[in-house]
Amino acid sequence: MDKINNMSLKKVFFVLTLSSLIIASILTTFSYILLNNLYNYIQDKYLKTPINTGFITIVQNNVNQFSDYDKTLLNIINILQLVLPLIFFIGLLLLADIIFYKVKLKTPIEILNKGAMEISNNNLDFCLEYNNNDELGNLCNAFEKMRSELNKNNIKMWTMINDRKQLNAAFSHDLRNPLTVLKGYSNYLTKYIPTGKLSDEKILSTTQLMSEHINRIEYYVENMSNAQRLEDLVVSKSMSNINKFIKNLDENISIIAKQEGKSFTLKSQINNVNLLFDENIILRVVENIISNAFRYARNNVSILIYIEQELLTFVIEDDGIGFSKESLKSALRPFYRDKTLNESNAHFGMGLYISKILCEKHGGSISIENNLTNSAKITAKFSTKN
Template identity: 40%
Template sequence: MGKIKKRLRNISIRKSFVIYMAVFLLFAILLSGLITKTVDIASESIKSSYSPKEAGRYYLTTEDGKRLGNGADIVIQNESVQYSPQDKRALFVLDILRFISVPFSFAMCIGAAAMLFYRNKLRIPLAVLNTASEKIAADDLDFSVEYDSKDEMGRLCTSFEKMRDVLEKNNCEMWRSMEERKRLNAAFAHDLRTPLTVLRGYSEFLSTHLGADTVSKEKVLSTVHTMRAQIDRLESYVQNISSIQRFEEIQPQPKMVALSDVQQAFQEISDIVREDKKVCFAPLTQKSVMISVDLDLALQVFENLMSNAVRYAKEKIDIVIRTDNHLLKVTVYDDGMGFSSEALKNATQPFYRADNKRDKLHFGLGLYICKILCEKHGGSLLLSNVSTKGACITAVFHYGNSFSKIDKKLIVE
């Protein structure tokens, strides 16, 4: 019984409507016939209770007076029967019922068909869609549109669920972007305090001592030099913030390129930035495979990864390039100390530096920019440690037809 109900629920709305109407029109024909038959029986029952006042018997004869045929009599009754008032009313009502039986039966059955069709095919999905619309209007996307049917309403509910899912992802992405922007502004403001404090202190020092002529020329030059360094630092901050904004507005422009050409471009970058470190590329398993990727964007990511690896590697950097399930994965290993537990969580955040004293010109934006560019290309940036090789960073680029953000389950090693 359950399978039959499920099959009926999966029938298209048009076919269901035709079936409902056909069944109930047939039922209307039977019902009107039954009513007419019942009315005729009731009428005959009333009339049969009255005897005719006059009756005559006649038979057909030839000119010679002989009977024709089998000589059966023809009975002609007098129809002017006097019915009682009650029976007259009953016969009148029965005549009306006979007259309206057909339109009444068809109207009632069509109405019943419409009600059942609405209840079985439209009521539930319309209620589901109405509830979903109200929740979306209230900015509540934490629900799912569920209606188990393959008819038009089922497909509409499925499309509505896809729309809700896209809205939820867009809202989450927008919220994440806003929160990241807040963190970026907070980090930027925090890091600006030091150079601004230094500049204020030295400006007060110069304004106090230059007027009194109590400071040597060498001290003045040293102070000015320090102030100039802090101004350069501020300019670098501003340039980095501008570059982040530019990266966030980038839209990938993919082109078909061979995987071997991608590795060749990466090797050229590594030759420029490797300094005294040894760089080893793993052999490609599919050199001739063609992928659709924004090579310029991928090179920007790889250059940042190489710069980061060169900064922390002791002697050697290993690079592995491979494709898997429409994903281009570029993994950079270094033989350094690896990431701390704190760095694994925060290294992709803007202005994060594991050791602030290590490099004052390093603002902690490289991995953050890599993450932005990978996500623009539908991928992600994964950080981990390898016991034999130190730190491991994998940049993932999606090279399918769409750059929508992919499920991270697809890119886990």
């Protein structure tokens, strides 16, 4: 049977057809001989042989002398001699077709139909298995290869959509902080310029800071437009004065703290030095973490900055309720929401996920834990190596 299964369709069809013709010929021959002998046997009953002659003379009785039964039997024999060959040939050819269909066509057609139905129902998570090495076996293998490629492309497409979804979420999430700062500066200028209490120098410095944040937004837009996923974002390190960076950070945090109605303390253990880092990336990460810290803090957020083994390190702690056990395991995953918090407060999953990706892109890492008072503590590290 395995030999037949692995034969080509043409060979199997030829073998079955030839076999049916040979069998039909044999049956026709045997039936003809059998019917002819029966015909002769009936006729022999009506033959006469003269006696006392030197030779044999056979005289056949007139056909009208046949009995009615024998006449009927002879007519049946004549009909069968004409009909039986047709029955044998047609019947055996039909039988060969049925065998051919069941052996070579039925199973692969059912498999292909089932596969086509699955695909039409947008299901590509199945497998076509047909092991015969014939034309339909090759067709099933080609169909399975097509299904596999479609499934890979489908997974790739959904991955790209998910990556883009995360990127868009990151974009909207990270725009919030510079917009908050811009809004704070705008309110500040709107409130104090009409009173004449601001010097031209103060107004100029404030507008310069606003310009820097506008540049940050432009940087975000450009990066997000060029990237297809968060991992594609490019880190551009440059030598910058760390104290100037910390001063700008302190001013930004002040505005965020005012918006949240909380206080903060910022302590730096770094001397006035130039370091190699990407200011935009670090601002995004630190502001994300601090914004979340303000959201969960009762009153105060503390920030400690230091250098350790060429890693620029930020330790941010709040005085809130800290991370739950579930959050400690899952808070760095995208779109995570803490079930123990209400919907309006469960935001930190995306911010921490973005921060994790950017820290790693900058050659560093991020870790979360609860401090000795069971409040949240987040440590973000950034490599200052070239």
